[in-house]
Amino acid sequence: MAEAPPEVTCQGLARTYGAGPDAVEAVRPLTLTFAAGQTTALVGPSGCGKSTLLRMIAGLEEPSAGSVGIGGQPPLAVRRRGGLSVAFQEAALLPWRTVEGNVALALRLARRPADPAAVAGLIRLVGLEGFERRRPAELSGGMRQRAAIARCLVTAPGLLLLDEPFGSVDELTRLRLNLDLPRLWQERGTTTILVTHSVSEAVLLSDRVLVLSPRPAAVVADIPVRLPRPRRAAMVRETRFLDLVDEIAAGLSEGGAAADRPLAAQ
Amino acid sequence: MRVNRRGVLGFGMGGLALRGLMGGLGPALALSGGAARAQTAVALQLSWLHSVQFAGSYLAQARGYWREEGLEVSLQPGGPNAPVEPPVVSGQALVGISAADYTAAAVAQGAPFRILAVAMQKNPFAIASLPANPVRTPADLPGKRIGMALANMPVLKALCALNGIDAAGIEVVPTQYDAAPLLAGQVDCLLCWATDLPVAMAVRGIEAVTMLMADHGYALHSQTYIATDEAIASRRAELVGLLRGEARGWQACRADPDAALALTLESHPDAGLEAAVQALQLDRQLPLMVSDLTEAHGFGWFTDETVAANIRTLALLGREVSPDLWDRSLLEEAHG
């Protein structure tokens, strides 16, 4: 029961912490559209508010102003029917459940019937065959992320929100995961929003990169990525890849200087 | 008998509810009378753990003296931290076993009690000491260290007042109710009952010198049967029946102490009773329960004179009571 990938819209979305003179503006009012079936990467310096933006889209955080529409619906309604999945920075696996149990938990939380075949299939797809009965403490960092991705996908969501999902693993593992896993959802055409501070990861995974300024988050560059799919390891050494990386890096350093200038991007 | 009682009372809350039911049904059944007399369930609240201290009650129960009165009596044990007067006030127990000073204290706090009968004609309070440094008369007390709970200060002061002794000359060491401090030499004498700590010492081979305070003017009724005014007014027949059975039980106990001892041990297998201790305790307790009055009038008797003596002792203990605290009429009916 895969969902059709939705378009995601943010209307004047903003987040301010605290009130009065001590108020901290985390996200400037943003109006953005994420096309259905596309993968968009949000890059920016750490602490810039990109995770906050992602959490507001998921509805895990209430915006101070503005609204989010996922296929025209508010996030809560989409969450209730299991229409979106979030992959967290740490894998967020429950330590007392096995790999299998953690993946199956998503189905329970989404009020879906148990589906051992789907669970086993996804565990195989993410390359964890033979580790179904292991607990998270017995797995390496990369294996935990694979399990977390399997958990995200088992509900076949239309929207996938990835909050630096590979941030805590080493560079080599990260490259492997970047090449292995995205196929699983890109083949289904899932709308994907990825938060990362790795420029090459952003290029490798996405169709479009939004560069955010330091806090408060505002979009300083909107860069389409027109690389063929599936992406391969060799690509990272190609000129067009490196050009894109340079363009984004330039946006990042420019964004640092332009942080105080509001810049609406569409 | 034990199984039966447990069946009637049940445990905890269930027991409460059940007993409420029994309380409601009991009198009705009793009224219906007939050849097979229905039993009214009543409770007697004991003042201490099961032991030969209540041997007469066990006999009354085992030999059916109460059944003949139409009563199914349950014996509720006491303990070091067990309430005795409250169950009687609340009606959980029809009769409680108290002592004149405790009863007077409860009455001062507003409890509507009367003393119906007196099991211990002589108060069992005693001063126990070791033969090497004995206390044989109150005059021996000055200069001694006495171990006792501070709460018993009034008792010591009353004894001194009764015998013209200066209490200031006695060093009081606060101890709990335990013979160990005497044996360890921390005190020279103990304020205790003649029927417990000295008995324990004797069984362990230490013959203590025991000075019974009752022999030195300390007149205070002990192991007294108390009931509320309300019970006396509305459940008189049951009270009289209970007293009559109790009196017959103690009569039987005097006639055959060995049988009473055997019954006590046998009916309380879980109480951890030691035969030697119980035998000696009964041996020392029975003489305290007998007086000229009981020989003449029967178990539990008291007169205006003994009541007056009690009132004098109670006054020394700081308790002002009137002779109304005692009511002999039920005992008279029981013996009549």
Added chain:
Amino acid sequence: MSGRLLVGLLLLLLWEMAARTLAGTHLLAGPVDVAGWLFQHRGLVGRALAVTAGEAALGLLLGTLAAVLLAALAVLAPRRVAAVISLLMLFLFCLPLVATGPLLRVLWGPGLGPQVTLAALAVTFTSYLALLVGLRAAPPVWLDLVRSYGRGRLSELWHVRARGALPYVMAGLQIAAPAAFLGALVGEFTGAERGLGLLVIRALRELDAPATWGLATVAAGVTVAAHAAIAAVGRRLQAEPPLILAAAPGRLEGPLPVLAALALGLFLWAGAMEAAGLSPFFAKRPWDVWAFLFTDPEAMAHRAELALALAQTLRVAVPGYLAGLLAGAGLAALVILAPRAEAAVLPVAVALRAIPIVTTAPLLVLALGRGPAGTVTIVAVMIFFPTLVACLQGMRQTPRAVLDLFESHAAGRGARLLHAQLPAMLPAFFASARMAVPAAILAATTAEWLATGTGLGALMAVTASTSAYGMLWSATLVIALAACLAWGALGLLERAVLSRTAAEQLA
């Protein structure tokens, strides 16, 4: 393992020698006599143990169930409501056994009621606290996971918090099991038909040293066995006890929860008495206590008597409390400095802690004299074992990197202890210091009641037997409030200290 065996044998030998030296005093029986007595009375002891252990187990079950319900309520409710629940629970926990026992007997009548209730009361608060910390300890990202599927607080509680709290529950149960046993034992003093408690009273009164020590051995064995069994179950469930059982108290929520708890407490007290229709002769209402302490013509004398007894109790409870904490933390430091000491220290500590206070109190008082030394020692013994265990765990939690840093400078053990391990120990130390407050009061009043005959413990026992229920209720309230105040004051101190040394511990 063989080291432990050796220490055990050595202890047995010392015990036997001590008993032989004291022979004739009827105070201490050696292992030989004890074993003989236990064998001879195995039927009696077995039946009594079954009764008391059954009461304790039932109390443990009911107390834990109550704790689960209340903790779930506290986690689902707003923080201020949770604070009110916690305050009321703390107060209930601080009520002294010697006073609640007779009242429970009157409320329940004959049967197992008071024993089970006292056992349950002894465990509910520690289990509640453990659960509350455990339920709140779930990392936010787990909660986000649940919320990302549009599920609410109940799902959080069920899927994440409940299982995450399991290690805390197991740690709470380890503390609760001996407490439940002691509660059942003391409950039997209120007029039970059978049980180990009765045998203990009799043995003490009848100078039966082999019986006294045989029963103490059985009780200690039960405690140690329960401790080990719970630890084993915890390992089976992959729920190793966490470091700190009682997290630092939350931010002050203002005076409102305190006032609300006070009002609710008074209402429940009066309401329960009225609803049950209990006679004011023994079931005093709030206004009776107020009158007794303030408006009665004798009120001044009442207050003076109470103040005197309270002062006597505090004179032993406070030094004993401090000595216990110091001994616990000091021994923990010793074990860290000289790890070999652990094999000698821990078995003695466990044994000391496991023997129920009702049997050790009279002996300790006899050994140390009637003065305050005996009672102070009893209080200290009650407190020092949990402190030792908590402090040891705390010091062992020092981050590896910090220890490596000290190692890289070739710093000595002393410097490492002072600058790294002691600060790392502080959160655990404070947590156990707070839990020790009610334990100190319990120990002091029980020792006064059973051994020295002074202070609030004796006053409460005496007032219960002389129907002075106004004084009994007043003393009970005063002691419980004093314990609550001490708890609160410690919480403030704890926050002040931890904000410098372990800010991450403060929520």
